[in-house]
Amino acid sequence: MFERIYEYFLTEPRRLIDLGNNLVRTGAFLLVLGAIGNVMTGVSAVALSFGKQTVNPQTLADLYPSIPTWFVPESIIGCVPAILMMLIGFSVASMGHRLKRAYF
Numbered sequence: 001m002f003e004r005i006y007e008y009f010l011t012e013p014r015r016l017i018d019l020g021n022n023l024v025r026t027g028a029f030l031l032v033l034g035a036i037g038n039v040m041t042g043v044s045a046v047a048l049s050f051g052k053q054t055v056n057p058q059t060l061a062d063l064y065p066s067i068p069t070w071f072v073p074e075s076i077i078g079c080v081p082a083i084l085m086m087l088i089g090f091s092v093a094s095m096g097h098r099l100k101r102a103y104f
Contacts, residue, residue, distance in 0.1 A: 013100040020093025027086035034073035034082070041074075 060069040
């Protein structure tokens with residue numbers, strides 16, 4: 001079974017490069033969503049503090065209860081999987097480029 005996976009990527013190094021690029025794009029997209037979410041919760045906290053409201057929404061799930069936000073990293077610990085995804089993507093794409101240079 002794993003031999004077929006190896007053959008799939010080794011026969012066409014472009015597939016490996018595309019996989020790495022997609023991992024990097026996905027990780028970057030998650031980090032951007034996390035930054036936007038952080039700004040949105042900060043802005044809502046500032047806006048509610050002007051109105052002297054004491055209860056501020058702390059997470060995106062509190063701020064937008066009807067929107068699924070389970071995949072948005074909201075802390076440093078939540079950003080670690082996205083950063084690891086990007087690092088793995090860079091290494092996979094680099095390996096694909098090296099294989100492409102070696103084979104073709």
